[in-house]
Amino acid sequence: xxxxxxxxxxxxxxxxxxxxxxxxxxxxxxxxxxxxxxxxxxxxxxxxxxxxxxxxxxxxxxxxxxxxxxxxxxxxxxxxxxxxxxxxxxxxxxxxxxxxxxxxxxxxxxxxxxxxxxxxxxxxxxxxxxxxxxxxxxxxxxxxxxxxxxxxxxxxxxxxxxxxxxxxxxxxxxxxxxxxxxxxxxxxxxxxxxxxxxxxxxxxxxxxxxxxxxxxxxxxxxxxxxxxxxxxxxxxxxxxxxxxxxxxxxxxxxxxxxxxxxxxxxxxxxxxxxxxxxxxxxxxxxxxxxxxxxxxxxxxxxxxxxxxxxxxxxxxxxxxxxxxxxxxxxxxxxxxxxxxxxxxxxxxxxxxxxxxxxxxxxxxxxxxxxx
Numbered sequence: 001x002x003x004x005x006x007x008x009x010x011x012x013x014x015x016x017x018x019x020x021x022x023x024x025x026x027x028x029x030x031x032x033x034x035x036x037x038x039x040x041x042x043x044x045x046x047x048x049x050x051x052x053x054x055x056x057x058x059x060x061x062x063x064x065x066x067x068x069x070x071x072x073x074x075x076x077x078x079x080x081x082x083x084x085x086x087x088x089x090x091x092x093x094x095x096x097x098x099x100x101x102x103x104x105x106x107x108x109x110x111x112x113x114x115x116x117x118x119x120x121x122x123x124x125x126x127x128x129x130x131x132x133x134x135x136x137x138x139x140x141x142x143x144x145x146x147x148x149x150x151x152x153x154x155x156x157x158x159x160x161x162x163x164x165x166x167x168x169x170x171x172x173x174x175x176x177x178x179x180x181x182x183x184x185x186x187x188x189x190x191x192x193x194x195x196x197x198x199x200x201x202x203x204x205x206x207x208x209x210x211x212x213x214x215x216x217x218x219x220x221x222x223x224x225x226x227x228x229x230x231x232x233x234x235x236x237x238x239x240x241x242x243x244x245x246x247x248x249x250x251x252x253x254x255x256x257x258x259x260x261x262x263x264x265x266x267x268x269x270x271x272x273x274x275x276x277x278x279x280x281x282x283x284x285x286x287x288x289x290x291x292x293x294x295x296x297x298x299x300x301x302x303x304x305x306x307x308x309x310x311x312x313x314x315x316x317x318x319x320x321x322x323x324x325x326x327x328x329x330x331x332x333x334x335x336x337x338x339x340x341x342x343x344x345x346x347x348x349x350x351x352x353x354x355x356x357x358x359x360x361x362x363x364x365x366x367x368x369x370x371x
Contacts (some may be wrong), residue, residue: 008053012036013043013069014084015062019107023056023084026111032119040069041337045154047154048165052079054118057101059085063335071092072341074100076167077370080121094127132230149176149201149208153352154337157186157251159364163336165344166357171188174242175198175309175355178208180215185251187215190263190307193242206234218295220248224259228284229290235285241282245307247361254299254363259292265310265319267326270303274327277305304362306330308343311356315347322346338362 010177012030014020017038024034032054037043042062047055055073059066070081081100086107102124103117155162164177174193179186189211193203210227217223224246235241245266247258260266262283268275281292297305306326316322343358 005253006160007031007033009051010034010054010056011043011046011052011079012056013038013040013061013066014056014058015039015060016058019058019084026114027054027056027118028331035331040064040066041335042154043069043332044072044341045164047073047077047079049150049152052077054082055079056120057081059083064338068154070100075344080124082117082120082121107360108289128266132171135234149178149204151177155179155181155186156225157249158215159250159251160185161189161336161362161364162188162360163338163362164359165337165340165342166355167344167347168355175311175357176204176208177357177359178212179359180212182215182248185249186361187248188359188361189244189246189247190308190309190357191242191244191246192263192355193355194240200240203235203238203240203242207231207244211244211246220246220259221292224261224292224294228261228290231284232288236288241283243310247305249361255296256361257294258298261292261293262286263307265308267306267308267313267323268297268303269306269327269330270300272331274323274330275366276323296325299361299363301363302365304330304336304339306343306358306360306362309355309357312347312358324327330360336362 008031010027012020012023012027012034014023015038020036024036028034035046037046040063055067057066061069066083073081080102083101083104084107102121105114105117150166162179166175166177168175176191179188191204191207193200193207210230212221214227243263244261245258245263247256249256260277260279261281262279264279266277268277275295278295280295282290313319313322316325323347326343329346330339333339333342339360340358344356347356
């Protein structure tokens with residue numbers, strides 16, 4: 001018997017509640033699992049976190065133009081993309097298609113026409129058939145593992161903005177970021193396991209699982225020490241190591257406690273300045289028996305911490321040059337997610353040499369922390 005096909009996933013990006021509900025109904029009726037977003041940044045986060053086979057994208061969104069969303073999607077996804085908009089003039093239509101959209105439909109549209117357009121899209125081959133490349137299946141499975149390590153949805157925390165983006169290298173590596181709420185605020189991790197392909201992806205999965213299991217320990221130093229000891233055994237057997245930035249945010253106090261284990265690209269952004277956060281020890285697994293010390297930073301309203309992976313450095317001659325470029329790029333962005341996207345753009349359009357990842361926690365301007 002043939003194996004059953006997995007359910008296709010559709011990400012619906014539309015700010016009008018009624019139209020979004022209609023799109024969900026029509027597309028779910030086509031057999032898709034649907035997730036929905038009312039803004040471009042939310043839509044991008046959903047595609048990054050869970051992938052997509054189909055994206056429907058409104059051109060007029062409250063936070064960014066749909067064409068900009070389309071351009072950013074094409075940096076990391078080859079999902080079929082259908083533009084849906086009331087701006088029906090030919091200029092905008094061509095602009096959208098040249099940016100990377102696969103088709104275009106104007107509002108108002110009939111459910112039958114929309115369903116037909118989607119069916120027609122999936123009759124088109126995404127790429128020309130070709131011989132199987134050695135290792136291609138491993139790369140595909142490694143990409144699936146790496147994608148599964150990323151948060152499945154944006155994290156909402158009163159008084160704060162949290163953003164993240166990960167773009168794997170063509171050969172797929174061990175970068176990932178992770179976040180989840182805690183009673184006091186949140187816990188987040190950005191790590192980079194040495195290597196490429198399935199081996200690095202599996203090491204990254206182990207690092208994520210062990211660090212998540214340490215969340216119940218109240219003391220960050222003790223929790224990271226225990227996690228490091230457990231990880232050392234696995235990393236020694238595989239001859240690998242991982243750089244890790246692991247942090248806990250006390251939202252009420254605005255205090256971020258963290259351990260930087262050989263990562264070295266944690267940046268504090270405040271008052272127009274950028275400074276590097278101090279490291280707390282070597283990469284996990286690099287020197288068995290190592291110890292790590294935690295540090296902390298206080299976030300006032302408008303201040304942020306941004307953590308980037310070393311793939312960013314490939315585009316610059318020195319770390320200070322990279323830090324200066326980050327400061328300038330982030331200053332142009334009004335959201336944490338936009339800042340992370342801007343950092344990835346600094347690394348160029350194609351992360352061929354190494355993964356590039358960025359995560360930001362920003363305390364809201366003039367906002368108060370939760371009581």
